[in-house]
Amino acid sequence: MSDYPVISLRQLERLAGSPFSAEEISDVMHEFEDDGTLIKGFLVDDLQDICWGRQDLLEGLEGLRKSRDLVVPPSDNLIHYFGGILRERFSFGSAYMVFHNEEAIAAFKANTRDGTIEITDFVGDSDLEKEALRVMKEFAWEHDTKLTGKLYDKLRSR
Numbered sequence: 766m767s768d769y770p771v772i773s774l775r776q777l778e779r780l781a782g783s784p785f786s787a788e789e790i791s792d793v794m795h796e797f798e799d800d801g802t803l804i805k806g807f808l809v810d811d812l813q814d815i816c817w818g819r820q821d822l823l824e825g826l827e828g829l830r831k832s833r834d835l836v837v838p839p840s841d842n843l844i845h846y847f848g849g850i851l852r853e854r855f856s857f858g859s860a861y862m863v864f865h866n867e868e869a870i871a872a873f874k875a876n877t878r879d880g881t882i883e884i885t886d887f888v889g890d891s892d893l894e895k896e897a898l899r900v901m902k903e904f905a906w907e908h909d910t911k912l913t914g915k916l917y918d919k920l921r922s923r
Contacts, residue, residue: 771809771818774846787845806867815843834896836904837862855888861904863889863897871897875914883914894923 772780774790781790794817797803803817837843839859844851847869851857855872863871871889875882882905889897898920905912 767819769819770822771816773809773816774843777817788848791846792849815846834863834865834900834903836900837864857886857888860886861901863900865893865896865900871901873901877910880910881913882908882910884912884917884920885914887916887920894920 769776774787777790777794778785778787794803794805797817798805801820804820804823805815805817809816837847838861844859844862847862850869851860851862851872854869855862857872857874860872860874862869863873870893871887873884873888874886875884877883884901901912
């Protein structure tokens with residue numbers, strides 16, 4: 766990592782080669798995050814990929830800002846890098862993941878059809894539920910759809 770101040774998941778996967786699964790690479794990178802060597806986020810302007818950067822090089826930079834919140838759908842290739850978190854924290858094998866301040870705060874399952882996203886299952890931190898719903902609404906708006914379903918109505922009314 767000392768040769769790369771910032772590296773995207775896709776770049777790292779190409780460097781590591783096929784013997785390593787996306788989940789194995791992600792586990793190693795999370796260890797670097799935990800020990801303070803790396804920070805994770807959308808670190809490169811106009812690049813829609815999550816990157817890791819060397820904290821010692823990035824922490825003193827002016828203008829470094831937190832990324833916006835997002836939802837990673839199960840159809841996005843990035844979801845494979847979060848498989849462990851999805852299973853351990855949310856008990857889902859496949860689902861939409863909701864990120865707030867670059868942290869996974871919720872996951873949900875949904876049926877999509879006719880311009881709607883019908884929420885069928887939801888797991889998240891109850892303290893951050895309102896933030897998760899806000900991020901989910903933004904995601905639906907960006908994709909010109911709307912959130913629906915009995916579970917969605919129940920979450921909204923809490």
